[in-house]
Amino acid sequence: MDDRALYNDNYPTCIETYATIRVSSAQHDCAALQARLQLSDATCRISPRAGSPRAVWGLSSEAHVRSRDTRRHIDWLLDRIEPATSALLELREEGATADIFCYFVSVGHGGPMLSPQQMTRLAALDLTVGWDVYCSEGEVDDPSWSKTPETHL
Numbered sequence: 001m002d003d004r005a006l007y008n009d010n011y012p013t014c015i016e017t018y019a020t021i022r023v024s025s026a027q028h029d030c031a032a033l034q035a036r037l038q039l040s041d042a043t044c045r046i047s048p049r050a051g052s053p054r055a056v057w058g059l060s061s062e063a064h065v066r067s068r069d070t071r072r073h074i075d076w077l078l079d080r081i082e083p084a085t086s087a088l089l090e091l092r093e094e095g096a097t098a099d100i101f102c103y104f105v106s107v108g109h110g111g112p113m114l115s116p117q118q119m120t121r122l123a124a125l126d127l128t129v130g131w132d133v134y135c136s137e138g139e140v141d142d143p144s145w146s147k148t149p150e151t152h153l
Helices: 030-037 070-093 116-124
Strands: 014-025 043-047 054-060 097-106 128-135
Touching (some): 014 070, 030 070, 054 070
Antiparallel strands (some): 014 054, 043 054
């Protein structure tokens, strides 16, 4: 059974969500990460770290997926990155780190979920998932609520 049929794009306890896959490496520059992962709409920057700058490559669902169900955003990322599975796993073997990080603004009770199919796909890519969860006193579709843009790269 395809779990996507169970997704709720109007997730009742979410005001806004998106997901970003991040690949970080001290051994590779941005050009090398982009050449290996080959996703033209990804971004990359050099993150200064005390004594060890890192290239941080990322692809976000924010401008591409219109859903308040984080599972839809994660699926979009997995659909994009899975063709580059070999390259991603090779980068990991060469010292890069990779994860999916999600932004989630909650209202009420309940929170984001993963489907069993997603957990299988994530495990095949050796990816962890984290959430940056914000609690709002507003209501879903409240026009007075606006998010402060966060950069998760």
